[in-house]
Amino acid sequence: MYIVFLILKILAAILIALAVILLCMIVYLLFAPVGYRADAAADEDISLSFDVFDFFRLLKASVLYNKGDISYSIKALFGLIKLRSGEEASPDPIAGEEGTESDTSFEEISEYSITDDGSDKKKQPDKHEEAVFDTDFESKADNRSIRDDVIKASDSLEVDYIEPIEPDYDITEPSDITSDGGSSTDDREPGRIEKILNLINDNSSKRAASVLLAGGLNILKRVMPHIRHADITFSTGEPDTTGQLIGAAAVFPVMYSRGVKVSGDFSSERAYINGDLSLQGSIALCHVAMFLLRVVANRDCRRLYKRVRSI
Secondary structure (H helix, E strand, C coil): CHHHHHHHHHHHHHHHHHHHHHHHHHHHHHHCEEEEEEEEEECCCEEEEEEEECCCCCEEEEEEEECCEEEEEEEECCCCEEEECCCCCCCCCCCCCCCCCCCCCHHHHHCEEECCCCCEEECCCCHHHHHHHHHHHHHHHHHHHHHHHHHHHHHHCCCCCCCCCCCCCCCCCCCCECCCCCECCCCCCCCHHHHHHHHHHCHHHHHHHHHHHHHHHHHHHHHCCEEEEEEEEEEECCHHHHHHHHHHHCCCHHHHCCCEEEEECCCCCCEEEEEEEEEEEEEEHHHHHHHHHHHHHCHHHHHHHHHHHHC
């Protein structure tokens, strides 16, 4: 009996430990921020990189674009587990070497047969095949003659003219009764465009749209990145347009942030852009989860979802 209680204690301790670990993982995923970083560099070629990572760098995914090539890498558990692109595929053992394929087609091979002495000899047509061919030709000729006889017989037929029956009512008067006895105005199903217009003009849809718009703007505000570093030099090839772009960019406060430098080349006669740019942002998944729960709990949003599916 003591051994049974000991086993139950061990199992209970294992289950509690697993539950605590699972709870910690859920709390970590919901409240720990998920960050991202985007880097761009332009010289003669353009290179881009995008990284997504969690707070403790337990998982990191990267995508790199350089000179037309795209590569990715995934690291988990502080780099203990790695997955990279660009690995060479093993050669296909079924495919043969170049230049070893035979130029003889299947049809050419099928025309020859191997005799007992090993020599190739062209096949002679079988008598049975010739008989089948002749039979098919004769059946086609018979079908053509039967078709010609049917056409001649149809041309010789005379059809009497049938006078149309005039209706007892005036067809110019509108009628609200359909052929099945129902009303043509009350039972008519609205079209897709009419359903969309009714959906737009409905007050419930407007309230749902306001909830979705407010939540979406809140999420977008939290996801918006900030500039870590920017050093850009550009030219449009014309001094006047280069100065206009510099003046337009000077309106935005981000141009005066720390680490941001944007300058124009007024002496160059060709259009170019050189420099590097680095952006970084983050978001906690709990904000996304709260937004989704708010949408699901809203009656107008649920009604809007059902009406959109019915269109």
